[in-house]
Amino acid sequence: MSFFNSFNINMPLQGVPFPGYMPLxxxxxxxxxxxxxxxxxxxxxxxxxxxxxxxxxxxxxxxxxxxxxxxxxxxxxxxxxxxxxxxxxxxxxxxxxxxxxxxxxxIIYQNALSEWVARHHVWETKKKAILKSISKMTSSGVLSEEEEQRLFDHENHRPAKPxxxxxxxxxxxxxxxxxxxxxxxxxxxxxxxxxxxxxxxxxxxxxxxxxxxxxxxxxxxxxxxxxxxxxxxxxxxxxxxxxxxxxxxxxxxxxxxxxxxxxxxxxxxxxxxxxxxxxxxxxxxxxxxxxxxxxxxxxxxxxxxxxxxxxxxxxxxxxxxxxxxxxxxxxxxxxxxxxxxxxxxxxxxxxxxxxxxxxxxxxxxxxxxxxxxxxxxxxxxxxxxxxxxxxxxxxxxxxxMPQPVEQVDAFELNNWLQNYRVGKGRYIRKNHIRQYGLNKLRGDDRLSRALDALRLQGVISFMKIGKTVYVDLMPSLPPDGYAQLVIMQPNKSLL
CATH class of the missing domain: 3.40.50 (Rossmann fold)
Structure with a gap:
């Protein structure tokens, strides 16, 4: 079992759904x-x-x-x-x-606290009485060992605060x-x-x-x-x-x-x-x-x-x-x-x-x-x-650890291009991507950076017919008849 077998760690994750089912x-x-x-x-x-x-x-x-x-x-x-x-x-x-x-x-605590306050008052009153008795005996020169022991015992029975x-x-x-x-x-x-x-x-x-x-x-x-x-x-x-x-x-x-x-x-x-x-x-x-x-x-x-x-x-x-x-x-x-x-x-x-x-x-x-x-x-x-x-x-x-913007854009753009690969074929004009693709990539500079990122990953390549730039969505395949009309440049940006 691999912790990483459920996604491609080379691509940023965007909108991955939360686990839908757990046997709990x-x-x-x-x-x-x-x-x-x-x-x-x-x-x-x-x-x-x-x-x-x-x-x-x-x-x-x-x-x-x-x-x-x-x-x-x-x-x-x-x-x-x-x-x-x-x-x-x-x-x-x-x-x-x-x-x-x-x-x-x-509520239980407040009731216990009220009871403790009452008990503590009684305890303090008794303590004062013992201390007063010790004070009197000491002033009269009378030994107060028993009263002192009473005080020690009394201290041991101090009510515990809840x-x-x-x-x-x-x-x-x-x-x-x-x-x-x-x-x-x-x-x-x-x-x-x-x-x-x-x-x-x-x-x-x-x-x-x-x-x-x-x-x-x-x-x-x-x-x-x-x-x-x-x-x-x-x-x-x-x-x-x-x-x-x-x-x-x-x-x-x-x-x-x-x-x-x-x-x-x-x-x-x-x-x-x-x-x-x-x-x-x-x-x-x-x-x-x-x-x-x-x-x-x-x-x-x-x-x-x-x-x-x-x-x-x-x-x-x-x-x-x-x-x-x-x-x-x-x-x-x-x-x-x-x-x-x-x-x-x-x-x-x-x-x-x-x-x-x-x-x-x-x-x-x-x-x-x-x-x-x-x-x-x-x-x-x-x-x-x-x-x-x-x-x-x-x-x-x-x-x-956010991904660079162009990497995130490239990932989302590639998902959009995948629909074109499956439904319409291998080549697409750059201007078509700009006009009908992701809204945030309508600007030429941002789109060019995202396309270049995909080119460097080997996902796409470029070719040019006149002044029109085309994107090859399947660069790993041999050039077909249409591509033979132009010079393919898979390792160079034409943008």
Whole structure:
């Protein structure tokens, strides 16, 4: 099995469809239903669902890669879409149940907090009484050993302040996020469907700490005005949906630093095509049957997270790959590694490639756990993770390693010319391409650059009859009678 057998890596990918089918009954049905109802781009819908699964599951399960390394199942996701693409709606379909669960837990927390305040007042009153007694005895020259022991015993029975079930963070500072991971739940989701606030704020300021948490490493938070602390075993999933302008502004300000730190290499990114103009209402009744089943499974997992409040060091379930799936994962790892070479697909994107197989393992484990599968990760589940991460990887390359304009133009032009090859024949006038071809190539200079790029690839060649330039769409074939009328010049630009 080759990771790259589904496309020509020498051509830029434009509009490659998101994986249409995955043998994941619960997730697939819920995503399809949501896309049918919301009609936002499918990748936005899927990223929202994947983020919800990761947030709910990461505190409970880790995955053991076939190399033997155990890693978190936390994810980082970035979805870029402009206003009107229904980012908030797409996200809320699946993150909404987590917010509802968190609100319900907050009511329980507020009741417990009120009870704790009362108990703490009583405890403080008793402590003051003991201290007053010790003070009197000391002033009178009477030994106060018994009262002092009472004080020690009293301190040991200080009422414990309840911990808040804080799982989701939005427009948060990194300080607040790390404090929550330390004092409340050791697992969290930094989630925003209007990611401009996150990108322009301070949540992503501590890049080294963000990277360390993603890897499952411990971090130390040093504070000048308060006691420093260490966070061990915390889990953090990040999901940002942002407009193109907000992302561009962030990259202009901090892009070089964040890319250099390896932050974006960890992200599953997408910039999907708009669905605006195609979101027609087919009937007035919308069913949310599968979303409700998805939510029920999510709540079942969230209930298990409550135990982390009292026992943050609780041992996590480790998910393993089956022997067959392990072999395939290793092949994929090696295929990715081979493409980091200088002329490989990931040349210049080694940071992303080095994290890709890790992300595949995490996504596969999340699929396996959320679907309630028995045993180890199967080949079919791994293949689903491969298809999804493969698609996200192509999006990363398009976003962070854009092709030169003439290469993209050449690719799209060649697709247009292919229809002519099949339907009308071998030769076509350059002016015909300019007049009836792609709108963006109506200008002579841009069209000439795209045609020259195709000529250098050997896809076409040129010939001239008088002052008219013709394009030979099948230069590998011997010249026919028509071509004999002119001098063929396959290695020279006539444009």
């Amino acid at each position: 009954p619960l997730l697939q049905a819920a995503v399809n239903e949501a896309q049918n109802n919301v009609k936002a781009p499918m990748p936005l819908i899927f990223s929202g669902a994947l983020a919800a699964i990761a947030v709910a599951s990461q505190g409970l399960v880790d995955v053991c890669k076939p190399t033997g390394q155990r890693v978190p199942t936390s994810l980082m996701l970035l979805s870029i879409a402009n206003s009107g693409e229904r980012k908030s709606t797409a996200e809320n379909v699946f993150i909404g149940p987590i917010r509802t669960f968190q609100k319900e837990q907050n 911990k808040k079930f804080k799982l989701l963070y939005d427009d948060s500072t990194s300080e607040a996020l790390f404090s929550g991971l330390n004092k409340s739940l050791p697992t969290a989701g930094l989630i925003s469907s209007e990611g401009g606030g996150v990108l322009s704020g301070r949540a992503l300021n501590d890049l080294s700490k963000q990277n360390a948490i993603w890897s499952g490493d411990s971090i130390t938070v040093d504070r000048a005005s308060a006691e420093s602390y260490e966070i061990n075993g915390a889990r953090l999933t990040v999901s940002i949906m942002a407009q193109e302008s907000a992302f561009k502004d962030y990259m202009d300000r901090r892009g070089e630093v964040s890319r250099g730190s390896g932050l974006w290499a960890r992200f599953l990114v997408c910039n999907p095509r708009s669905t605006q103009g195609t979101r027609f209402i087919e009937n007035g009744t919308m069913s949310w049957e599968y979303r409700d089943k998805f939510s029920a499974r999510l709540v079942e997992i969230l209930q298990k997270n409550i135990a982390l409040l009292e026992n943050p060091d609780r041992e996590k379930q480790v998910i393993y790959f089956s022997s067959e799936a392990s072999g395939i994962w290793l092949e994929i790892f090696n295929a990715i590694e081979s493409e980091i070479r200088q002329d490989g697909y990931f040349s210049g994107a080694g940071d992303h490639a080095s994290k890709l197989a890790d992300n595949i393992a995490r996504v596969a484990a999340l699929f396996h756990f959320f679907e309630g599968s028995e045993g180890d990760i199967s080949i079919s589940t791994l293949n689903s993770a491969v298809d999804v991460c493969h698609w996200y990887s192509d999006e990363f390359i398009k976003l962070f």
